[in-house]
Amino acid sequence: MLRLEAVGHVFGRDRTLETIDLTVAPGESVCLVGPSGCGKTTLLRIAAGLVVPTEGIVSDAFHRSAVVFQEPRLLPWRRLLDNIALGLKATAVPRRERLARARALADELGLGERHDHYPHELSGGMQQRVALARALAVDADLLLLDEPFSALDVGLRSEAQTLLLGLLGRRGIASLLVTHDLTEALRLGHRILVMSPSPGRIVHEERVERPFGERDAAFLYEAAGALLRQPAVADAFLFRQCEVTP
Amino acid sequence: MKRSLPVRGVEALLGWGGSLTGVLLFVALWEWGSLVYGSFLLPGPRDALAALGRLWQEGAASAVLATTWRAMLGFALAAAVGTTLGILAGLSHALGRALQPVSTVLLGIPPIAWIVLAILWFGSGSLATVYTVMATSLPVSFAGAQMGALTRDRRLQEMADVYQVPPLMRLFDFHLPHIASYVFPALITSLGVAWKVAVMAELFATEDGIGAGLAMARVNLDTAAAMAWIVLVVALLLAAEHGLLRPLQRRMEPWRQHGRGGF
Numbered sequence: 001m002l003r004l005e006a007v008g009h010v011f012g013r014d015r016t017l018e019t020i021d022l023t024v025a026p027g028e029s030v031c032l033v034g035p036s037g038c039g040k041t042t043l044l045r046i047a048a049g050l051v052v053p054t055e056g057i058v059s060d061a062f063h064r065s066a067v068v069f070q071e072p073r074l075l076p077w078r079r080l081l082d083n084i085a086l087g088l089k090a091t092a093v094p095r096r097e098r099l100a101r102a103r104a105l106a107d108e109l110g111l112g113e114r115h116d117h118y119p120h121e122l123s124g125g126m127q128q129r130v131a132l133a134r135a136l137a138v139d140a141d142l143l144l145l146d147e148p149f150s151a152l153d154v155g156l157r158s159e160a161q162t163l164l165l166g167l168l169g170r171r172g173i174a175s176l177l178v179t180h181d182l183t184e185a186l187r188l189g190h191r192i193l194v195m196s197p198s199p200g201r202i203v204h205e206e207r208v209e210r211p212f213g214e215r216d217a218a219f220l221y222e223a224a225g226a227l228l229r230q231p232a233v234a235d236a237f238l239f240r241q242c243e244v245t246p
Numbered sequence: 247m248k249r250s251l252p253v254r255g256v257e258a259l260l261g262w263g264g265s266l267t268g269v270l271l272f273v274a275l276w277e278w279g280s281l282v283y284g285s286f287l288l289p290g291p292r293d294a295l296a297a298l299g300r301l302w303q304e305g306a307a308s309a310v311l312a313t314t315w316r317a318m319l320g321f322a323l324a325a326a327v328g329t330t331l332g333i334l335a336g337l338s339h340a341l342g343r344a345l346q347p348v349s350t351v352l353l354g355i356p357p358i359a360w361i362v363l364a365i366l367w368f369g370s371g372s373l374a375t376v377y378t379v380m381a382t383s384l385p386v387s388f389a390g391a392q393m394g395a396l397t398r399d400r401r402l403q404e405m406a407d408v409y410q411v412p413p414l415m416r417l418f419d420f421h422l423p424h425i426a427s428y429v430f431p432a433l434i435t436s437l438g439v440a441w442k443v444a445v446m447a448e449l450f451a452t453e454d455g456i457g458a459g460l461a462m463a464r465v466n467l468d469t470a471a472a473m474a475w476i477v478l479v480v481a482l483l484l485a486a487e488h489g490l491l492r493p494l495q496r497r498m499e500p501w502r503q504h505g506r507g508g509f
Contacts, residue, residue, distance in 0.1 A: 050407055066408065073405040077423040077501045087409040089419075118501040138409065 001025055002047060002065075002142060002176070007056030008199075009042060015199040016042050017053070022193065022202070024142065024174050026062075031189030032178045035237055039200025040178045041070075041146055047176055048144045062174065065142040066135035070150060072127035074119040074134075080106060081115050083130055087138035098137075105133040109163065125156045129163070136167065143168070145177040149184070161187055165212050182224040187215050194227070196236035203232040289470040298474035301459070306478070312455040314482060316372055317444035320379025321437055327380075328387030328436075329429055335388070336395020337421070345388070353385040357443045361450050375447040375455075382443045383436040390432020394425035427502075430495045434487055441483045 002024040009017040016039040024030050024047075032040045045051040046058060048067050066087065074083045081102040082089075088098035106112060109129045119127055128148060135143055148164075149157045165188060168175055179185050185192045186208060194204040206227060210219065227233050273291050280290035289297070298306075335342040360381045364374035398421060406416055448457020456475050463471040 048408060050404060067405075069401070069405065071401065073401050075402070075419065075423070077499070078419070086411075086419075090409045090411040090415060120501070134409075 001059075001061045002174070003057075003059045003061075004043075004047065005057045005059075007043075007046060007053045007058065009039070009046065009051070010054045011042070017046075018199040018201045020056070020200070020202055022047075024176050026141065026174050027172045029168060029175045029177070029188060029190045031185035031192045032176065032195060033182055033185040033192060034180065034195030034200075035197060036180055038195045038197035038236070040180075040195050043195075043200065044144050044146050044176065044178050060142075062140075062142040064138055064140045065144060066138055066140035068128075068131050068135050068143060068145045068148045070147045072119065072124075072131040074127060074130055076119050078118075079115070080111060080117050080119075080122070080130055083119065084133045084137050086134055091138070101137060102133070105137055106130075109133050109167075125152055125160065128152065128160065132164070132167070136171070136173075141173055143173055143175040143177075145175060147179055148177070150179070150181075157184075164188065169212070182227060183220040186220050186223045186227075187212075192227075194233050194236055196232070203236050204230055286469060289473050293470045294473040294477055297468070297470035298477060301471060301474055306459065309455050309459050310478060310482065312372075312452075313441075313444055313448060313457065313479075316375045316448070316455065317379055317440045318486070320376045320444065321383055321440035323376075324380045324384040324436065324440070325387050325433055328384040329391040329433075332388040332391025332393075332429075333395050333421075333425055336392040336425070342392065342396075346392075349385045349388050349392075352381065353389075355381075357382045357446060361447050364447070365451050370451045370453075372452065374451040375444055375457075378447040378451075379440050379444050383439045386436040386439060387429065387432050390428050390436075391425060394428030395421065397428070398424055423499075426498060430491065430499070434491050437486055437491060438483060441479060441486070445479055 002022075004020055004022040007017060007020045007022075008015070020043060022030075022043075032043065034040050042051065044067075046053045047060075048065060049058070049060070050067075075086070078086070081099055084102035084105055085093075085098040088101065089095075093101075103115065106115060109132065111126060111129060111133070114122060114126070119130070122130065128151070132148070145164075149160045152160060161184065167173070175188075177185070177188055189208060192206045192208065193202050194206070195201065196203040204227075208215075208223070228237065276288075277290050277292075280288045280293070285293055331345060335345045357378060360378045361374070364377045364381075368374045368377060402420055406420055411420070445455075445457040445460065448455040449461050450457075452458050456479055460472055460475050463469075463475065
């Protein structure tokens with residue numbers, strides 16, 4: 001269980017986060033959605049332990065968490081397998097074993113033909129899959145994802161979402177995913193938290209009961225529409241009431 | 247529009263033999279200059295080659311060896327010290343602030359002043375030359391390494407934090423490969439400086455070596471011999487760069503090779 005209690009953060013003179021309560025249960029997928037600059041990336045950094053919040057308590061009872069960033073952040077001078085095995089090397093897993101595990105993951109994520117390629121020889125979608133494999137390689141039971149697919153075009157993004165759903169489901173990994181795309185949140189989350197900017201706070205929580213397999217395009221658009229009809233959500237996304245209602 | 251035959255011919259040559267074409271064009275220009283100004287002021291390539299043959303028979307090989315030894319020793323010392331200090335200065339802000347002005351001062355002192363100082367300190371001979379080479383090429387490798395260490399990617403550092411990468415692995419897997427990409431170009435520049443300064447220092451400080459040979463050519467008003475020595479220096483510099491540093495860089499940075507497409 002990951003638990004943030006009354007977390008607030010002040011950066012310089014600006015308050016970026018205000019009294020945020022958030023939990024992620026084992027195996028649960030939580031999506032944080034909000035417009036740009038609402039502090040959701042800062043919140044993810046706090047959850048990852050990369051930033052210490054000015055106020056509040058963070059308790060992380062997960063065995064191991066890993067972060068997938070907006071950009072792949074691969075080492076340009078290491079081959080695909082070595083990049084996947086990076087976290088294993090950091091925990092001193094012997095080379096033969098870590099490469100074997102990296103190879104298995106690369107095959108599972110459809111990177112089988114490119115074991116010896118350097119990152120610049122891979123497309124953007126492949127690089128992001130390598131970053132995902134690197135996070136999975138350390139046997140994380142909590143994945144923190146910061147708009148991992150925002151740089152991909154629509155077709156690739158949908159493909160990557162399907163891949164992620166499969167990987168998380170098969171392994172029972174919990175996830176906290178940050179996105180500015182409502183439909184992405186509705187497709188990937190058990191629970192959706194909507195954030196509003198200045199200062200960043202959670203203004204709405206929505207539980208999506210429908211199984212992942214049945215969330216088709218029609219459902220996503222309809223659910224996104226329903227969500228935007230909530231005044232708090234519409235406010236967060238800077239729609240004024242007069243613009244939403246004719 | 248169709249381009250004329252000579253234009254296409256030159257383009258083909260440029261594309262096909264790149265640097266070789268450049269060299270040949272340069273030699274042609276040289277030959278033309280020699281025809282215009284006469285072979286006393288500007289001996290042609292053939293005169294220079296003849297002079298080179300003569301010098302070789304008189305034992306130029308030992309001069310080449312002496313100069314190579316001095317230049318490479320000074321360069322290697324400067325590279326080792328400069329790169330190490332540069333990395334430390336880039337990693338530690340305090341050290342960077344302390345060393346930066348020193349490097350700027352060293353960079354500002356003209357090589358000729360170093361030679362005078364070196365002769366006063368060490369007397370004429372190899373040591374003065376090696377010292378001068380080291381003093382002038384050290385700031386170059388220092389600056390390259392420092393710049394490399396300063397421009398480390400913060401986002402990769404954060405990724406290292408996430409995966410709890412231990413310090414030694416951080417150095418070898420994160421910092422050094424990045425720094426190397428700044429150090430190699432600096433070393434290539436520094437190597438050029440080293441050769442030129444070595445020859446110049448020898449002109450004043452030693453009895454043997456290419457610089458001393460140039461001094462002799464000046465005394466004898468032997469322009470062809472001077473040109474021959476110049477050809478020799480350039481050839482040595484090219485050999486050191488393409489025979490030593492570039493292959494080393496290719497070996498250490500295989501990820502920079504243009505590779506298989508990945509789409």
